[in-house]
Amino acid sequence: MPDFDLAIIGGGINGVGIARDAAGRGLKVVLVEQNDLASGTSAASSKLIHGGLRYLEHGALWLVRAALAEREVLLRMAPHLIRPLRFVLPLDAARRSPLLIRLGLLVYDCIGRREILPPSRAVDLLTDEAGLPLKRAFHDGYEYSDCFADDARLVVLNAVDAAERGATIRTRTRCVRAERADGWRLTLNAQGRREVVTARVLVSAAGPWVGMVAETVLRQPPPRRLRLDKGSHIVVRRLYEHERAYLLQAADGRVVFTIPFERDFTLIGTTDRNFSGDPAAVMATAEEMDYLCGVVNEYFRTAIAAVDAVWAFAGVRALYARGTRKAQDVGRDYVLILDRRSRAAPLLTVYGGKLTTYRRLAEAALAKLSHFFPPSQPWTAESRLPGGDFTYDGAPALIARTQRRWPFLTADHVRRLIAAYGTRVDNILKSATRLDDLGMRFGADLTAAEVRYLMAKEWAQTGDDVLWRRSKLGLRFSDAQRAMLDRFMAQAGT
Ligand code: FAD
Numbered sequence: 001m002p003d004f005d006l007a008i009i010g011g012g013i014n015g016v017g018i019a020r021d022a023a024g025r026g027l028k029v030v031l032v033e034q035n036d037l038a039s040g041t042s043a044a045s046s047k048l049i050h051g052g053l054r055y056l057e058h059g060a061l062w063l064v065r066a067a068l069a070e071r072e073v074l075l076r077m078a079p080h081l082i083r084p085l086r087f088v089l090p091l092d093a094a095r096r097s098p099l100l101i102r103l104g105l106l107v108y109d110c111i112g113r114r115e116i117l118p119p120s121r122a123v124d125l126l127t128d129e130a131g132l133p134l135k136r137a138f139h140d141g142y143e144y145s146d147c148f149a150d151d152a153r154l155v156v157l158n159a160v161d162a163a164e165r166g167a168t169i170r171t172r173t174r175c176v177r178a179e180r181a182d183g184w185r186l187t188l189n190a191q192g193r194r195e196v197v198t199a200r201v202l203v204s205a206a207g208p209w210v211g212m213v214a215e216t217v218l219r220q221p222p223p224r225r226l227r228l229d230k231g232s233h234i235v236v237r238r239l240y241e242h243e244r245a246y247l248l249q250a251a252d253g254r255v256v257f258t259i260p261f262e263r264d265f266t267l268i269g270t271t272d273r274n275f276s277g278d279p280a281a282v283m284a285t286a287e288e289m290d291y292l293c294g295v296v297n298e299y300f301r302t303a304i305a306a307v308d309a310v311w312a313f314a315g316v317r318a319l320y321a322r323g324t325r326k327a328q329d330v331g332r333d334y335v336l337i338l339d340r341r342s343r344a345a346p347l348l349t350v351y352g353g354k355l356t357t358y359r360r361l362a363e364a365a366l367a368k369l370s371h372f373f374p375p376s377q378p379w380t381a382e383s384r385l386p387g388g389d390f391t392y393d394g395a396p397a398l399i400a401r402t403q404r405r406w407p408f409l410t411a412d413h414v415r416r417l418i419a420a421y422g423t424r425v426d427n428i429l430k431s432a433t434r435l436d437d438l439g440m441r442f443g444a445d446l447t448a449a450e451v452r453y454l455m456a457k458e459w460a461q462t463g464d465d466v467l468w469r470r471s472k473l474g475l476r477f478s479d480a481q482r483a484m485l486d487r488f489m490a491q492a493g494t
Contacts, residue, residue, distance in 0.1 A: 002183045004030045004168070005373060007199035009175045009213055011035075012042035013151070014334075014350050015205035016158035016169075017362035023165035024383070025366065025376035030197055031159070031167060032188055034174035036465045038155035040207045040279065042355065043469055044315025046233065046257055046269050049074050049082055049356045050146035051112055053247070054255050056104050061111070063333045067356045068112025071147050072392075074359065075116060078154060078385040079392040080422030084117055085148040085259070086244045088130045090138040090299060095249040098140070105144050116392055120144035133240035133300050143244070148259060151355055152469040153420060156458050157385040158358075164386070171459045178202060178217050183345050201372055203365065205350040208279035208316035218347070226351065227321040228276060232284035233269030234292055234309040235261060235475065239300060248299050256295040262472045263412065265310065268292050275316050284312035311475060320351035334361045338368050346372055387422025398423065408435050413445040420471060428453045440488065443481030444473045448488065455492060463489060 006022050008015045011033025019031040033039070051068035052060075075082050091098045105120040123141040125131030131138065159169050170190065177187035184202045188195045206213040208228055214220045238260070245259040254272060261267035271288040289306035297303045320335040334353035340346045348368060353361045363378045370376075390398055395418055402414050406429050409417075417425045428450050432438050439448030446466070454460035454470050463486040467474035477485075 002198040002200050004028045004197060004199040006030075006201050006203065006369070007175075007184060007186055007197065008032070008203045008205055009178075009217070010040075010205035010207060010209070010350075011037040011155070011159065011169070011171060012040045012205065012207045013038070013155050013158070013355055013358040014042075014207070014353050014361055015203070016155050016162060017358040018203055018205060018350075018365045019167045019169070020158045020162035020165065021359075021362040021366050021378075021380055023162045023167040024379050025373070027373060029162065029167040030170065030199065031162070032170045032173045032175050032186075034172070036171055036461070036469055037159050037169075037459060038152040038469050040209070041315040041317060042155045042207070043152035044231075044233070044282075044313050045151045045355050046231075047149050047151045047259070047267070047355070048085075048146055048257070049149050051108060051356075052354075053104060053108055053144070056107060060333075061107075064108070065111045066333075066360060067354060068108070068114075070356050070360060072113065072116050073381055074149070074356070075147055075392045077359075077380075077383060078149075078157065078388045078422075079390060079395060080388055080419055081153050081157065081385070082147050082149045083395075085146055086118075086143050087146060087247045087257075088123060088125075088141050088143050088244050089247045089249075090125060090134060090141045092138070092249055095251070095253075101142060105142055108144060114145075117145035117147075129242050130244055130246075133302070135299060135301055138299065148245075149355065150419070154355070154358075154385075156470060157387070160386045160458060161383075169459065172461065175213070175217055180218075180344050180347070182343060184347075199345075201346045201348070201369055203348045203350065208275075208318045210318050210349060210351060214349070223349075223351075225321050227319040228274070228279070229317045229319055230273045230275035230282055230314055231270035231317070232288040232292070232312060232314040233267060234284065234289055234306075235265050235267050235311040236304055236308045237266070237310065238264050239266040239296075239302065239304070246299070248295050250295045251298075256292060258296060262475055265475060268296060279316040282314045282316050284314045288314075318351055333357070334364075336361070336365055336368055340371075387424035389423055395419075402429075405429075406432060408433070410445065416445065416471075417450075427457075442485045442488070443478065444476040446471070446473050446485070451485070451489065452492065455489065461489065461493060462486065 005027040006029045008031040019029050023029045049071050051064040055064050109119045123143045125138050125141050163169050173188050173190040176189050179185040184199045186197050204213050211222050211226045248256045259267040293304050335351040337349045399418050460466050463482050
């Protein structure tokens with residue numbers, strides 16, 4: 001008897017999404033992640049839950065439609081992590097025909113199931129506050145809806161839910177060898193300790209490492225159709241006052257987003273470049289940072305430069321290339337390849353995908369594997385992620401309730417906690433009656449109570465796990481504060 005029904009390599013959004021769905025169907029699941037959860041591409045996305053307006057230009061109507069439908073499903077599933085976001089698109093007839101844009105937005109409004117998100121509309125940039133930060137040349141624009149998500153926490157909370165439904169989640173555990181017979185025998189390296197687990201079915205959800213896993217873990221030939229494509233973002237001090245994002249048309253035909261981020265910052269991205277090498281070493285280059293600043297400077301009155309970036313990050317997509325086209329043109333949808341040789345244990349490999357469609361991808365993966373397991377039904381469309389058991393517009397009420405119950409917290413602190421933990425904030429604050437009851441303070445508004453919770457319930461082991469993946473407090477921490485947090489966690493973890 002194998003130890004597990006299903007073993008999953010990769011703790012990015014696709015791996016944890018499959019783990020959660022499978023565990024909810026009663027399967028015995030183990031997921032191994034070589035580093036921290038969301039340490040790969042899944043924390044380096046543009047963080048949009050979107051159809052992808054620009055994919056309409058490539059005729060990817062079905063991909064856009066499926067992704068648009070997921071926006072409200074995910075918004076209801078995780079109202080703490082995901083929020084509706086309006087995008088302002090300043091018109092520049094030299095870059096794209098305004099008529100074409102209007103048409104594209106009409107399609108965007110109509111093909112996506114939409115009960116919550118408002119439709120697109122024209123914006124007069126001479127009178128609307130969205131025009132204020134822009135150069136005078138931009139008179140007209142359109143505004144449309146998508147959603148913004150905390151990508152890394154979406155990964156972590158899927159893993160939390162999977163674990164609560166019985167899955168075994170092993171972080172800092174690399175799968176170094178997978179031997180195939182009538183079942184799988186996986187050799188794991190857990191921070192120097194060697195272990196072996198067995199499973200009936202194996203899923204490789206290793207994102208941009210999928211080729212490396214094929215070659216070095218499964219000892220298979222490298223996947224021929226795999227293409228790696230890199231994108232970088234920068235974060236600068238807040239560029240403007242209001243809460244809308246901009247979609248800027250660049251001279252090279254691409255688009256660049258500017259998104260209000262973590263209250264005091266603006267997230268700008270992304271670039272799109274072919275990539276080769278180790279995805280772990282991917283970094284935003286000076287040339288990419290200049291490119292992003294250049295596009296922003298064409299539109300905004302206040303100019304920015306690469307030195308203004310307080311943070312930069314890059315991620316790598318694994319794309320399943322259908323031809324030899326440019327990176328932008330390669331399909332952004334997922335491809336699931338099931339290898340089911342007779343008398344050999346099945347292997348499912350995940351290529352590509354979007355944060356937006358991870359839940360659908362997980363359902364499709366379980367459907368592909370349905371022959372090997374007892375019959376089960378899809379269940380995640382109506383489900384809630386941990387802490388997300390309130391309505392999509394219920395955050396203000398939850399914030400008010402939390403503020404009443406723990407009046408010693410500042411409004412910004414409460415807002416941050418609700419955006420991260422939703423109703424599970426109670427499990428951190430418990431019976432505290434003053435700030436000191438939450439223990440040591442490390443910097444910004446991070447307390448020992450929150451860090452202990454993250455270590456006990458969300459697999460946080462290092463300062464970076466807390467500061468960059470369980471939160472974005474890294475934007476506000478000094479080196480000394482970071483070192484203090486690392487020391488505290490090292491002691492608390494022993
Ligand atoms: P990953 O998140 O990379 O996870 C794979 C994991 O496997 C890694 O954590 C890695 O450590 C682990 N792993 C690898 N090998 C092993 C091993 N041997 N043992 C154990 N673990 C292993 N999508 C959207 O919907 N909206 C967006 O706005 C958006 N923006 C994007 C912007 C950029 C620049 C990029 C690159 C992508 C963007 N995407 C977006 C796409 C989305 O981010 C990805 O599709 C998604 O994150 C891929 O998740 P994954 O789980 O497949 O891969």
